[in-house]
Amino acid sequence: MKPVTLIEGPVAALDRANVDTDQIVPKQFLKRIERSGFGEFLFWDWFREPGFPLNRIEFHGAPILAAGRNFGSGSSREHAAWALQDYGYEAVVAPSFSDIFRSNCTKIGLLPVELPEEDVRELIERAPAPARIDLAEQTVTLPSGRVATFDIDPHVKERLLNGWDEIALTENRMAEIEQYEATREREGPNVLTA
């Protein structure tokens, strides 16, 4: 994973609430066994509707996507995060995210930024006016120059800033896991006899 530090540039606006992962990547594209190349499937049906906001030429190439609340709800498909990143987004800013989608984003270095409704509103209304996201400082500089702050889990932040591989981090704690298995592990399901 590439480290995430500063993200700066135009904002693309999708002023819709409850954007579910079925819209972000429809199911017919989940049959692929590869991890790359999902950008072309992003919002597959919506991009084919007249007037879909992200079709606006001034939104093309924007590194920041601003959207309505409860972004990424529904299915756990990480393909949704892969598609947004592969399309070119480096951060998604919304008033709220679904839990699994938010987690999926942080695993691949796509930054989910939760800001108050009024700050997201400014991004959407001024889009494509540029914004600047500073993960270390946990700030978003809005088009008006006003600086908004956001919360992020400190473990997640550290991992993103350094681009660390989560599995490698956990493997460094294998002694702790072995200790758990030796002393606290509960009886398992009989998977092999079931």
Next chain:
Amino acid sequence: MRKTMFEKVWEAHLIGDDLLFVDLHLVHEVTSPQAFEGLRLAGRRVRRPDRTLATADHNVPTGPGRPDELSQAQLEALRRNCEEFGVRLYPLGHRRQGIVHVIGPELGITQPGMTIVCGDSHTSTHGAFGALAFGIGTSEVEHVLATQTVMQTRPRTMLIRYTGQLGVGCTAKDMILGTIGQIGTDGATGHVVEYAGEAIRGLSMEGRMTIANMSIEAGARAGMMAPDDTTFAYMEGRPGVPEHFASAVEGWRGLTTDEGAVFDQVVEVDVPALAPQVSWGTNPGQVAPITGAVPEPGDESDERALAYMDLRPGTPLSEIAIDRVFLGSCTNARIEDLRAAAEIVRGRKVASTVQAMVVPGSVGVKAQAEREGLDEIFRAAGFDWRGAGCSMCLGMNPDILAPGERCASTSNRNFEGRQGKGGRTHLLSPAMAAAAAITGRLTDVRELV
């Protein structure tokens, strides 16, 4: 310190302050290939194959014929990966194959107090047994395969207390649809929900699973219910349960929330006030009682939903004609769901304008239903009786809606295009789906009982 059930399970599995040991990892074909590939590239192995089980469900065909080429490649990848990494697999054609959230409980490997994860959001289903069960993404699937742990931020807790008893014709599905309608599709985001109250205790395990299953549709990280005698009676004798079952039961009894334990949020749901529910929009929070009408749009999201669903405010829900009926999915394809629908269907005929199908949740459910003669009831009425799988719940297989088709569906999501591009989904209970099949329109099942 008085603790909630969630806190007990969480603490029993916590390593350090952010790693959770995983007791059971369920795997399916769609969200695992990239995870196995990641292991292969890094030279890692599956750390605990004894706590890992795979099946094929999402893209398997439920009728005659072979899977399409891409689905076949994905099923083949699962077979190859399970063989290479030593993971037990129930593939298409196996007597234990089925929807991953149906077979876990059916095999007795879903147990109280466990942590259970799967690369599927409806993993919350297993919480009906008092397990902490939640969906994860493919990167996390890889992390669990490699380390048998998952990195987590501690969620908040929410109690949803159901007061009063269910009325005639109302089911667990109506309880959860009504709940999501009340709190919204993000009403429980960031929380693990505990469902409690006499209406929950009065439900069978199938009913409890329906509710836990749709926790994610309210945004919840997971949903849990206290294990009780209903739970233990369901589990006893299943192949995966502990050898010393009685002593295991004694341990599980201690998992309930302590008297006076504090939740971050408490919600009350008035159960007797619930009529059978049906969704009218494109998210599971857009629901109304069948006795009601299509509502006036409250915001842009509602307007868009009404346009997609081709519905006008004020239209009585019971006047909406349907083209298809889907009885299936990890929400409602267990034996009791099939029995409830068969009860309505018995001696009646599917309307001539409707194409109806039953897709049992597993090969085991299908066999049980056939032993009980339910397949004959459905077939005689004109239902298509299919093989096990996710089927039209998400249409990753040949079972899909055509553009513009309207479906009464026992599944969990009415998102745009979910059951097929341009398809229109109305979520409801198995009994309500059966009633709709008979009359050809959304129907209050209480008129048919």
